[in-house]
Amino acid sequence: MSRTNAQILTMVRDRLFEATAFKWSDAQIQTQITQGIKDISAKSPRVVRIELDVEARTGSSTSTSANNLVDASKAHFLSTDVGKVIYNTTDYTWATIISYSSTSQVGLSKDIMASGEGYNIYNTDCVNSKQLYIGNIRNRILLYLTENKVEYYIQQSTPSYHNFKEIARNALEIMRDTTPITTYTKAAINFAMYHSLPNLTDYEGAVNYVNGYLAGSTSMALNGLQASGTIQEGTEFTVNNVRGTYSVTADATIATNAATISFYPGLESAVINTQVVTFTQSTLEPYLEEVLADYVAGLCCSNIATLRIHGSAFGDEFSKYLMVGRQYKEKALDQLPPLRIPYIVCPR
Known part of the structure; x- marks a missing residue:
């Protein structure tokens, strides 16, 4: 079973031979755990298959x-359409959906639609x-994998792949x-x-x-959580009986056992109400937990040495911390294998 953030912190303290806070507080170690996860991920990332929305709806204003788009004929608008782009195919004009009134009416950022004019709906920040x-996950992406292929349509019995x-x-x-x-309505890409490792x-x-x-x-409002704390960006979760x-x-x-979270991709x-949400306590494989603990111990030693070595009466002692920190980090990085890219046979 994956170790929790608290267990990783204990592993770091074991390597520092400091069972309780003396030179390093829990908060200081947590800061280095956050940095360590970023550094380790750059060498050995988590590979995730993400299904992205394909937006190809069309229609005519009725x-x-x-400042509205009304289509009583198709009545296919959704509350989740806010932020998407409307292209007027008659006048060649653009607007953004800024509000949802009903399945047949949405509010627009500009007054571009009149009765009988055609339109296309595109994803946020898109033009076709x-x-x-991918704006909601852009800061979490390190690489695009699988030979830069996107799977579309994903509903086919034999998958079809395209460049992107x-x-x-x-x-x-x-x-x-x-x-x-x-x-x-879905396309899939493997991302690194x-x-x-949520705290x-x-x-x-x-x-x-x-x-x-x-x-x-x-986004969703949740309750039944721990009393206080922070659900950090990048924390993964599943919803009972929902795929993905x-x-x-x-x-x-x-606050008071409740929070509102924003997340991506959209719910499948x-x-x-009351449907159970479960957060993933760690995405690290067991060997990466050991690597992370070594690396974070190295960061802690290096940082305390850097802060105190200049002008300290104990300069020699902190020089040793700097050396030990470097050794811990080098040991950790040496344990990381080359980036493993998932391989699939893609049609040319």
């Missing part, structure tokens, strides 16, 4: 309403239906000739991402919204 939005390119910091484009089909004492909570949340939602693993996209403060299916 009536004119200032082949583009995928990064067209902006927050968007990728599938390199295919035909426009995506509206019935195939930072590991997660929590309780790893379960529950949905805290009487109406529940729709498929595609990217989700990643918290911003630190969330826990709807959830109901």
Whole structure:
């Protein structure tokens, strides 16, 4: 079973021969654990398959309403469409969805739609239906894997793979000739991402919204958590009876056993009130836990030496800390294998 953050901290103290705080407080070690996870991830990242939304809906405005798009014919708008892009195919104009009124009406950032005019819906920050939005996870991504291939459609019995390119910091484009089909709404890419080791004492909570949340939602209110603390960016979790693993996209403060989290990707299916949410206590493999403990011990030694060696009456002592810190870090990095890239046979 994976070790918790608290257990990793104890492993670090064992290497420092300091069972209780003397030279290093828990907070100081936690700071180095956070840095250590980033450094270790750069050498041995977590490989995650993420399903991204493909947005290819089209339609025509059925009536004119200032700063709104009304389509009573298709009535296919969702509350999760806020932030997506509307392209007027008649006038060649653009706007962003800023509010949701009903399945047949959304509010726009500009007054661009009149009755009878056609439109396309695109993902946030995107300009065509082949583009995928990755803005919510961009800061967690280290590499794109699997020979830079995107799987689309993922519903096929025999997977189909395509090249993709990064067209902006927050968007990728599938390199295919035909426009995506509206019935195939997901594409999948393997990403190399930072590991997660949340500093929590309780790893379960529950949905805290009487109406529940729709498929595609990217935030949820939770209760039943530990009394206080922080759910850190990058913390992974699952929802009972919902497919997929989700990643918290911003630190969330826990107060009185409750918090509201933002996450990505959007929920694969709807959830109901009180549905159980379980946070992943660690994404590190057992050997990486040992590597991390060595590396963090090295960071602690190096940092205390750097802070105190100049002008200290104990300069020789802290010079030794600097040397020991370097040895711990070198030992840790030497244990890391080359980056393992998942391999699949991709059609050319």
